Amino acid sequence: MIWHIFKKDLRLHWLFAAGVAALGWIGPLVVYRADHAGALSNQQQAWSLMQLLIVGQLLASGILAATIVQSDALPGVRQDWLIRPIERRDLLLAKLLFVATLISGPVFIGDFVESLANSFSTGDALAASLLRGVCLLAAFYLPVLAFASITRNLTENIVAVVIAVAICAGLDTLINMMLPLHWQRMGSSGIDWIVWFTFFLLAAAGAGTILALQYFRRRVVAARWLTAAFGLLGVMVASPPWQMAFAVQQRLSPHPGTASPVNLEFQPSLGRYREPSHNSGAGFRYIRREEGATVYLPIHISGLGADSVLRTDLLQATVNGVHLTPVIPPVVRDGASVTHALVFVPAPVYSQLRDQPVRLELNYSLTLLRLAESHAVPSLHDWQDVPGFGRCETILNKAGTAVDLHCLMNSSTPPCATFFLEHTPTGRRTPATVFCGGQYTPFYPLFEPDPWRRAEIGVPFNAFVIAAEAGESRVVMRFYGAMDHFTRHLEIPDVRLSDWVAMQ
Numbered sequence: 001m002i003w004h005i006f007k008k009d010l011r012l013h014w015l016f017a018a019g020v021a022a023l024g025w026i027g028p029l030v031v032y033r034a035d036h037a038g039a040l041s042n043q044q045q046a047w048s049l050m051q052l053l054i055v056g057q058l059l060a061s062g063i064l065a066a067t068i069v070q071s072d073a074l075p076g077v078r079q080d081w082l083i084r085p086i087e088r089r090d091l092l093l094a095k096l097l098f099v100a101t102l103i104s105g106p107v108f109i110g111d112f113v114e115s116l117a118n119s120f121s122t123g124d125a126l127a128a129s130l131l132r133g134v135c136l137l138a139a140f141y142l143p144v145l146a147f148a149s150i151t152r153n154l155t156e157n158i159v160a161v162v163i164a165v166a167i168c169a170g171l172d173t174l175i176n177m178m179l180p181l182h183w184q185r186m187g188s189s190g191i192d193w194i195v196w197f198t199f200f201l202l203a204a205a206g207a208g209t210i211l212a213l214q215y216f217r218r219r220v221v222a223a224r225w226l227t228a229a230f231g232l233l234g235v236m237v238a239s240p241p242w243q244m245a246f247a248v249q250q251r252l253s254p255h256p257g258t259a260s261p262v263n264l265e266f267q268p269s270l271g272r273y274r275e276p277s278h279n280s281g282a283g284f285r286y287i288r289r290e291e292g293a294t295v296y297l298p299i300h301i302s303g304l305g306a307d308s309v310l311r312t313d314l315l316q317a318t319v320n321g322v323h324l325t326p327v328i329p330p331v332v333r334d335g336a337s338v339t340h341a342l343v344f345v346p347a348p349v350y351s352q353l354r355d356q357p358v359r360l361e362l363n364y365s366l367t368l369l370r371l372a373e374s375h376a377v378p379s380l381h382d383w384q385d386v387p388g389f390g391r392c393e394t395i396l397n398k399a400g401t402a403v404d405l406h407c408l409m410n411s412s413t414p415p416c417a418t419f420f421l422e423h424t425p426t427g428r429r430t431p432a433t434v435f436c437g438g439q440y441t442p443f444y445p446l447f448e449p450d451p452w453r454r455a456e457i458g459v460p461f462n463a464f465v466i467a468a469e470a471g472e473s474r475v476v477m478r479f480y481g482a483m484d485h486f487t488r489h490l491e492i493p494d495v496r497l498s499d500w501v502a503m504q
Contacts, residue, residue: 031449065103074214150223266495267299381393419477
C-alpha cells in the first residue's frame with residue numbers, strides 16, 4: 001500500500017516535484033560557479049543569485065512537503081482514505097518516502113555531484129552530502145510535515161505558519177529585552193553549538209512525536225497544543241544562560257585539568273594600550289564616543305606552554321558591582337605573554353567613575369588549545385587538498401600585499417588555526433594570522449548552500465617575506481584542538497578607568 005500511495009502522490013504532484021528538484025540542482029551549479037568565478041564581481045553576482053535560490057528552494061520544498069501531507073489530510077472526518085483499508089503506518093511511511101526521495105533526494109544528488117566537481121574524494125563527498133541531508137530532513141522537512149499534519153489545507157497551513165513565526169519572533173525579542181545585560185547569549189562563540197544541537201534534537205523529537213500522535217491517534221487538538229509547547233521550548237532554548245552552557249562545555253573537556261598552570265594577572269607596568277594607526281576599527285572603536293569608552297587592561301599570562309592557543313570565549317566584567325557589556329578579547333598564541341582585556345563602559349557610568357578609584361572584576365571563560373597537526377601548501381597554487389581542513393586555493397591578492405586563501409572546509413574543521421608565510425630557501429617567516437571561528441563540537445550542522453563551509457583568509461607579506469618571494473614561499477597551516485575549557489576570576493581594586501583608555 002505504501003507504493004500505491006506514493007504513486008498517487010507522484011501522479012498528482014510530479015510537475016511541482018520536478019520544479020523543486022530543478023531548484024535543488026541549480027543551486028549547487030551556481031555555488032560551484034561562485035567558487036570558481038575568478039573576478040570578484042562575478043562571485044558577488046553568483047552569490048546574490050544563490051541567496052535567492054536558497055530561499056526559493058526551501059520555500060518551494062516546504063510547500064511541496066505540506067501539500068503531500070494534506071493530499072490525505074488528517075484533521076476532519078470527510079477524507080476518503082478513512083473509509084478505505086489503509087494502514088495509518090503505511091500512509092505515514094508513504095509521505096516520508098516521498099519527502100526522502102523526491103524532495104531531499106535531489107538536494108543530496110546536487111550536493112554530491114558538486115562535491116565531486118570540486119575534486120573531493122568519493123568518500124568525503126558522500127559523507128558530507130549525507131550529513132547535510134540528514135540535518136535538513138530532521139530540522140526542516142520533518143517539522144514541516146508535522147506542522148502540515150495539524151492543518152486542513154495549504155491556506156490554513158500558511159496562515160498558521162505566519163502566526164507562529166510572528167509569535168516566536170515577538171517572544172524572542174521580549175526575552176532579549178527582559179534579560180539582564182550579563183545574561184550573555186551564545187552569539188558566535190565556540191560553544192553556540194550547544195544551542196543549535198539542542199534545537200536540532202528538539203525539532204526532530206517534536207516532529208516525530210506530533211507525526212506519531214496524528215497518524216496513529218488522530219488527536220488533532222492535542223497535537224496542536226504539543227506543537228505550541230515545542231515552539232515555546234524552542235524560543236527558550238535560544239536564550240540559555242552563558243554559565244549553564246559553558247558548564248556543559250567544561251564537562252565535555254577532552255583533557256580536564258590541562259589548563260591548571262594557566263594564570264592571568266593584571267600588570268600595570270606594561271603601560272597603556274596604543275591603538276594601531278592603520279586599524280581605526282580595533283576593539284570597540286566603531287562605537288561612537290558619546291556611547292561610552294573602551295578600557296584596555298594589560299593582562300600578563302603565564303603557564304600557557306609551547307604550541308598552544310588561549311581562546312577567550314567570553315569576558316564578563318563588573319565595575320563597582322555594575323555589569324558591563326560582555327566582550328571577546330583577542331586570541332593569545334604560544335610565545336605571547338601579554339594581552340589586553342577589553343571592557344566597554346557605557347557613557348553614563350564612565351562619566352561618573354572615570355577619575356575615581358573603582359573595583360573591577362573580570363570573569364573569563366577560556367579554552368586552552370594545543371597543536372594537533374600542521375600542513376604546508378605552495379603560496380601560489382590552484383585548489384589543493386589540506387588534510388583535516390578541506391580544499392584551499394592560494395592566490396596573490398590584487399594589491400599584492402598578501403596571499404589569500406579561499407577554502408572549502410569540511411564539517412570537522414578544527415576550532416582554531418594559525419597561518420603564516422615561510423620563505424622555503426631561508427626559513428624566514430611572517431607573524432601568524434589567527435583564525436578561531438570554529439566550534440568545539442566534532443561536526444557542524446550543514447545548513448549552508450552546500451555541504452562545505454567557506455573561509456577567506458589573508459596572510460600578509462612583511463619585511464621577512466616580501467611579495468617578490470611568493471613563488472619561493474609556502475603557506476604553513478597549524479591546526480589546534482581543544483584540550484580544556486576553564487574559567488578564571490580576576491579582581492582589580494583601586495583602578496582608574498581613565499588611566500587605561502587607549503592612546504591615539
